Amino acid sequence: MFDYFETTADIGVIAKGKSLEEAFREAAKGLYNIMVDIDKVNKSEVVEIEVEGEDLEELLYNFLNELLFYTDTKNIVFSDFDICIRKNNKYYLNCKAYGEKIKREHNIKEEVKAVTYHKMEIKKDSDGYKIRYIVDL
DSSP states (O other): OEEEEEOSSEEEEEEEESSHHHHHHHHHHHHHHHHSOGGGOOOOEEEEEEEEESSHHHHHHHHHHHHHHHHHHHOEEEEEEEEEEEESSSEEEEEEEEEEEOOGGGOOOOOOOEEEEEEEEEEEETTEEEEEEEEEO
16 A cells, blocks of 8 residues: 655655565555556566665665666656565665556656655554655656
8 A cells, every 4th residue: 555645846655565575565656656547557568676775765765766767768667566675784675567668548647856865764563564755756
């Protein structure tokens, strides 16, 4: 599940999941649903992404901005994600992102410039994980 919260001139995303991977998946879906109607994006292309971070916030930041890089350079939007997160000395994320070239049928909404660290947080509670972050439009 993902939802939004209001900020000045930007959009905040709240993503929840029972596992860390599920929360990251919902965070990515929330990102793309700002840009397009993700229910209309087919899963015809697969992009494999690997990122790392010193902590979970850096991992999330690197992951979401890497997805935006593919959108900006390859004109691909994504609608689903298979994610594996592991920790050694740092955090590592492997992802298969499913989507297709952007089309008018996707109901293009907003252009997201970047994900920010501003008010970013990842918390674990009895229901799982909750992620909160803000995107720059």
